[in-house]
Amino acid sequence: MKAEKMGFNKMNVPCAACFFRMKTALARINTDDEIAEEVYRIIGGKPVDDIHVVHERKARYVDEKKCTGCGECAEKCPVLVSSEYNTGLAEEKAISRRYLQAVPSAFAIRKDGRSPCRAACPAEQRAQGYIAVISEKRFEDAYRTIVRENPFPSVCGRVCKHYCEEECTRGRVDEPVSIMKLKQFVSDWVYANNVTITEKNITFEEETGVKGIKPVAIIGSGPAGLAAARDLAQMGHRVTVFESLPFAGGMMRVGVPLFRLPWKRLDWDIENILDGNIELKTNTRIESIHKLFEEGFGAVFIATGAHKRKKLPIPGSDLPQVLIGTEMLRSIALSKEISLGKNVLVLGGGNVAMDVARTALREDAESVKIACLESREKLPADPWKVSSGEKEDITILPSKSFLEIVSTEGRLEGVRCIDIFSKDSMRTGARKSRKSKVQNAY
Ligand code: SF4
Ligand code: SF4
Known part of the structure; x- marks a missing residue:
């Protein structure tokens, strides 16, 4: 058994291969091709034909019917793992033949759980x-x-x-x-380097000759819609993606400012997804799903995204000068006229708030502040975005909760905030009272 584990005996001659090969080959009868078998224990042997082989079954992750055992994959594989069959004394590629005499000789990938x-x-x-x-x-x-x-x-x-x-x-x-x-x-x-990676997927009809397989309609060309279109196309389905806007991309197009995601890079990703099996129809709003079925689609996937947001449930949030961040980004992406005024106060401390604040600076705002619930150290936005914003002269007003958006005769005055103190600062007595004041942002 040890010799079999090591693969070779001391004289560098394959040892016991005939015996174990026969047994592993027998053990494979009626088992799944994609399972790698390993002899785990041998029981019996007296009489010699009364042998029981206990074998372990592991996922192979390699299509055994296609693998010729040439070993080219192992040459390319960049991952080294310790070799089980050399009792950890040597390393081998993560994709390898399980051991020299393995039957069959197809390669298998060793995985240690999920990262x-x-x-x-x-x-x-x-x-x-x-x-x-x-x-x-x-x-x-x-x-x-x-x-x-x-x-x-x-x-x-x-x-x-x-x-x-x-x-x-x-x-x-x-x-x-x-x-x-x-x-x-x-x-x-x-x-x-202008590397082309698009691979043409073949349809079920082309592959099997079976006619009449209905295409799939996808409503919305955002991340979910396009990812589904790609997966379905790779499976051989014909797909039509309907988009109401003049361009594909959904929230990636209209919810992320250009300075963070240039459109030409988004277009590149989308071009790599689209292939002969996917038809993209922009400027096409779908009003009736039943009509799609009547037109011959076999399935419909609704991937319209979550573009609508709610305003803060505080007095004054319905004033026309109060904008929702994602809607402001969308209007700018669609080149719609919006007027932000000179002073902008953004409520919230996440990544969208940072995007909105930095976009406002690139529009006509002269002063941009961010007021948020969290302390400066615990802002939910990525630290690099916060520091980029601060470098661009965005002022952060941390630890604030918002009570009311204040206006006089329709003119926005500011936001009445309440300071939030952490339990620690209350306990140490650093701050003993809460005070309410209008944050004069306008
Ligand atoms: S960056 Fe995002 S998409 Fe990429 S591995 Fe991390 S979580 Fe996944
Ligand atoms: S968790 Fe980090 S270290 Fe582990 S596999 Fe992923 S990237 Fe590598």
Whole structure:
């Protein structure tokens, strides 16, 4: 058994291969092709034909019917793991033949659970995969690795909330791996080098010759709509995406300021998604889903996004000068006329608030302040966005709650706020009273 585990005996001759091969081959009868078998224990042997093989079944992650065992994948694989069959004394590639005499000889991938970054990512991005490929300077391969799970590398490399980095194990040692910025780097490299990655998907009809499979309608061309279109097209479906705006992208187009996500980069991601199986119809508002079925679609996916937001439930929020952040960004993206005035106060401390404040500065505002519930240290916005905003002269008024938007004869005066004190500051007696005042932002 030990000799089998090590693969070779001391004379460097394959040992016991005939015996164990026969047994593992027998054990494979009626088992799933995509399962890798490993002999775990041998029981019996007396008489010699009364042998029971206890074998472990593991996912192979490689299509055994296609793998010829040539080993080219192992040459390219950038990940080294300790070799089980050398009792951890040597390393092998994460994709490898399980051991030299393995039957069949198809390769298998060894996985040690799910990485924390992948578990935290809404797109289930295998960040460790593309980062390992980047470390070998194989940027085009890294891009291909990213787009297997994430159709928007240029977008997510710039505007993702990157939950992955919050969970990154490396953060416990020093700082998390820059997963998002590495994604941006790779997408920028592919863009700069004009690498084409679109692969034409073939339809069910082309593949099987079966006629009459109905196409799918998708309403909305935001992240959900386009991601669904891509996945369906890769599965062989014909898809039509309907978009009411003149361009695709949804919230990525009208909810993110240009200085954070240039449109040409968004267009690049979208062009890489669209292929012969996907038809995009812009300037087309869908009023009736029943009509889509009557027109011959077999399924409809509604991916219209969440563009409508609620105003704060405080007096004065209905004044015409009070705008909702996402609607303001949308109006600017659609080149609609809006007047912000000279002084702008943004309520909220998240990433959208930062985007709105920085956009206001780029419009006609002269002074922009942000008032938010959280303390300066606990702002929900990304720290780099906060410091970028401060460098642009945006004033942050932390620890405020909003009571009322104050106006006189229709003219906006400001926002009445109440200071919020943390439990700690109350306990230490640093601040003993709360005071209410109008924050004169206008
Ligand atoms: S940056 Fe965003 S999309 Fe990319 S791995 Fe992290 S959470 Fe996922
Ligand atoms: S170190 Fe960070 S980026 Fe790498 S696999 Fe672990 S969680 Fe993911």
